[in-house]
Amino acid sequence: MSTTIAGLARSSGVGVETVRFYQRRGLLETPEKEGGIRRYGDDHVRRLRFIRSAQAAGFTLDQIAELLTLDSGLDHARAQALALSRIEALDARILELQRSRAVLAGLARDCAASAGPCAIIAAFEGEGGGEGGREVSE
DSSP states (O other): OOBOHHHHHHHHTOOHHHHHHHHHTTSSOOOOEETTEEOBOHHHHHHHHHHHHHHHTTOOHHHHHHHHHSOTTTOHHHHHHHHHHHHHHHHHHHHHHHHHHHHHHHHHHHHHHOSSSOHHHHHHTTSOOTGGGOOTTO
């Protein structure tokens, strides 16, 4: 397969500017021009899909760059370490979201049970609202 940057972008579900951004970051090779046009092949499509899949898994572009440099047959330990690090970060984010959800659920209950000021609005205004002066950022 040989395609233009627009075709490459379309086949991977990204915009042309995203492809160029990845090229500037060194994640994706910029081919030489052939007859005034850069042509992209199957390797570019695979690389771009790899980048997008790794991003969907939550890896940063720096981590993706490192993953791309690893030898798929020899660097199991480093790839695993990157994955475990990402899992730790996801677990921390999940815990943060669960705490935020619990606080918001409590504020919603307080709001429904109160004839006075709305606990949700009071919490967002920084007045602490609800029992125990809960804040949404807990």
